[in-house]
Amino acid sequence: MPRGTSVRHPLAGLTRDFHKIGPLDAPVPPWMSAELDQHAAQVCEGIVSGGAELTANTLGTYLHGFLDGCLERGWDSEDASYDWETLRILAICRLAKDRGFVR
Structure with missing residues (x-):
């Protein structure tokens, strides 16, 4: 089986979406x-910078925290095209793919 995050991992699901x-x-x-x-x-x-290694888990944790912050501010992905938040999420997803964290 190729290396990467399980398709059930939240990072994989969001990357696919x-x-x-x-x-x-x-x-x-x-x-x-x-x-x-x-x-x-x-x-x-x-x-x-916080002393952690960049892994699928740390990237997934970062992503969840980022999304929580977006939702607390009232951000809605349905209303946005390529706004700052959407670009940040795309960058995280692209980073996950580039690092082999998701397939």
């Missing part, structure tokens, strides 16, 4: 690529 609205495997416009790279770097820095 967000793949429908964002180009996780395909080339992206330069502006979006730069945004996703910047978000991914900030996410990695946030995780490792």
Whole structure:
């Protein structure tokens, strides 16, 4: 079986869902690529600066905390196109795929 997170892992499910609205495997416009790279770097820095290693679990925990914060602020993914929150989530999903945490 290939390495990666189980399809039942929340990170895998969200990555699959967000793949429908964002180009996780395909080339992206330069502006979006730069945004996703910047978000991914900030996410990695946030995780490792606290002394943790970047793993599927730490990335999943980060993602859950981020989503909780979004929902507390009233963010609704149905109302947004490529807003800051959506780009951050896409960057996390892309990072998970690039690191082999999800298939």
